[in-house]
Amino acid sequence: MDQPSVTLIQRQGYQFEHHYAPGLPVLLSDEPPPAGTGLGPDPVELLASAVGNCLSASLWFACQKYKDDPSPLRTEVKATVGRNERGRNRVQGLAVDLHLGRPAGELAHLQRVLDSFEDYCTVTRSVAPAIPVTLRVLDSTGAVLKG
Numbered sequence: 423m424d425q426p427s428v429t430l431i432q433r434q435g436y437q438f439e440h441h442y443a444p445g446l447p448v449l450l451s452d453e454p455p456p457a458g459t460g461l462g463p464d465p466v467e468l469l470a471s472a473v474g475n476c477l478s479a480s481l482w483f484a485c486q487k488y489k490d491d492p493s494p495l496r497t498e499v500k501a502t503v504g505r506n507e508r509g510r511n512r513v514q515g516l517a518v519d520l521h522l523g524r525p526a527g528e529l530a531h532l533q534r535v536l537d538s539f540e541d542y543c544t545v546t547r548s549v550a551p552a553i554p555v556t557l558r559v560l561d562s563t564g565a566v567l568k569g
Contacts, residue, residue: 470499473516476545484539488531494523515554525559536568
């Protein structure tokens, strides 16, 4: 398996450039005001993005195995941040809503996908032991299919 890596280079203050593999665009992260300038996502948003992206990709992959097409997917991740017993900010939970681009009835193997796709999400399964992750899957009509 690959050994993914990223190099962070401080631009100024709380702004960091994230350099991935050659040829990929550089991502700028920043803290929101008043600490930073808010010119890019902050670390909590990057964590939420990683979890949401991995779940979306896992669902997409599982659907593709059955020749189902749930496109276009839209995933919303809301992070809850609060203070721990020592008064330090911590991510206390991630709530994920994964919206399918089609009604459930158009996806012949959807129940099999819903029963298994989370287990293949590397990031979510790695994060979930430390940070509770709740997931809802909704179809294009707004019907809740999981969660």
